Amino acid sequence: MITxxxxxxxxxxxxxxxxxxxxxxLILRELLSGTKRFGELRNxxxxxxxxxxxxxxRSMEDDGIIGRKVYAEVPPRVEYFLTDLGNTLRPIIxxxxxxxxxxxxxxxxxxxxxxxxx
Amino acid sequence: MITxxxxxxxxxxxxxxxxxxxxxxLILRELLSGTKRFGELRNxxxxxxxxxxxxxxRSMEDDGIIGRKVYAEVPPRVEYFLTDLGNTLRPIIxxxxxxxxxxxxxxxxxxxxxxxxx
DNA sequence: TTGTATAGGTACCTTTAAGTAACTATTGGA
DNA sequence: TCCAATAGTTACTTAAAGGTACCTATACAA
Numbered sequence: 001m002i003t004x005x006x007x008x009x010x011x012x013x014x015x016x017x018x019x020x021x022x023x024x025x026l027i028l029r030e031l032l033s034g035t036k037r038f039g040e041l042r043n044x045x046x047x048x049x050x051x052x053x054x055x056x057x058r059s060m061e062d063d064g065i066i067g068r069k070v071y072a073e074v075p076p077r078v079e080y081f082l083t084d085l086g087n088t089l090r091p092i093i094x095x096x097x098x099x100x101x102x103x104x105x106x107x108x109x110x111x112x113x114x115x116x117x118x
Numbered sequence: 119m120i121t122x123x124x125x126x127x128x129x130x131x132x133x134x135x136x137x138x139x140x141x142x143x144l145i146l147r148e149l150l151s152g153t154k155r156f157g158e159l160r161n162x163x164x165x166x167x168x169x170x171x172x173x174x175x176r177s178m179e180d181d182g183i184i185g186r187k188v189y190a191e192v193p194p195r196v197e198y199f200l201t202d203l204g205n206t207l208r209p210i211i212x213x214x215x216x217x218x219x220x221x222x223x224x225x226x227x228x229x230x231x232x233x234x235x236x
Numbered sequence: 237t238t239g240t241a242t243a244g245g246t247a248c249c250t251t252t253a254a255g256t257a258a259c260t261a262t263t264g265g266a
Numbered sequence: 267t268c269c270a271a272t273a274g275t276t277a278c279t280t281a282a283a284g285g286t287a288c289c290t291a292t293a294c295a296a
Contacts, residue, residue: 011218012147012211018221021253022138029130038273052254054274074262075272088220092213093130099210100129103136106203139283156243170284172244192293193242 018063019089023048023056028086028093031066035081065089136181137207141166141174146204146211149184153199183207 019025026045030036036044042053057080060066065086071077082089137143144163148154154162160171175198178184183204189195200207 010147011215011222012143014218014222015214016140016143020138020140020143022134025130025134025138029128039271042273049255050274051256051276055253070273073272074264075270076262076274078273085221085224089217092210092217095210095213096133097129099207100132102206103203104129104132157241160243167285168244169246169286173283188243191242192291193240194244194291196243 015092018065019092021056023052024060025093025096027053027056027060027066027080028082028089029097031080031082031086032090032093035079038078038080041080060086133210136183137210139174141170142178143211143214145171145174145178145184145198146200146207147215149198149200149204150208150211153197156196156198159198178204 019028023045026048027041030041030044038053038057041057042048042050045053057066057068061068064083067081067083067086069079069081071079137146141163144166145159148159148162156171156175159175160166160168163171175184175186179186182201185199185201185204187197187199189197
């Protein structure tokens with residue numbers, strides 16, 4: 001968890017320091033639809049390696065954004081979920097999703113002709 | 119500008135691929151309040167080096183998010199501004215700013231006591 | 237003639253992030 | 267007895283990002 005003196009003065013910078021990373025944003029996207037197991041996250045986030053996924057999950061756990069629940073089973077089962085704090089990030093991811101949709105639509109229109117030649 | 123085939127299927131990923139970077143987000147924050155000169159951006163974004171600022175500005179220009187206007191003056195004057203597309207990113211930065219404010223308030227309360235001992 | 241201001245470019249080096257592969261633990265089942 | 271399954275860890279390597287310092291152009295002012 002970040003401490004008071006580490007807080008940047010600018011709120012945007014504060015937010016960026018917690019979720020500016022590509023992988024964290026995608027982890028957030030996954031967990032917004034509910035609790036997920038480690039393997040589900042790895043499958044859901046294309047291109048992420050086990051190491052990097054673990055690293056980012058730990059970091060987000062430290063930041064209090066996500067929670068981790070280990071079940072005493074074999075083979076192991078570990079579930080990740082958003083904390084209350086993590087859930088408050090939802091509007092940011094929603095805004096990103098919405099913008100991405102608009103952008104995709106724009107690109108699909110603007111180079112329809114170029115792409116048609118593929 | 120991104121081409122159709124480079125578009126990720128996920129809208130969040132599309133957005134992240136354009137602005138996931140810390141510096142780009144901060145450049146965006148600066149330009150949301152209006153046109154800025156290079157030097158103003160460098161001063162407004164604490165910790166950014168000239169090289170990195172230039173690199174990110176070029177990349178954002180290529181992505182069609184910002185524009186660049188060079189005045190034929192000496193010493194040179196170059197202004198950066200958001201394009202129409204860039205302006206559509208405003209809700210994302212706004213959401214980040216709002217979240218950051220809430221988070222700062224939370225941290226300021228939760229470790230009031232620890233911090234009091236400084 | 238020399239310095240100043242602005243917006244870079246470039247070369248070189250360091251730091252950080254990420255990829256890859258191999259290894260661990262445990263237990264139920266073939 | 268040995269393999270499969272899950273969620274990791276660790277060591278080693280490569281790629282990307284960033285830092286630092288120094289260089290450029292040019293018109294004006296001292």
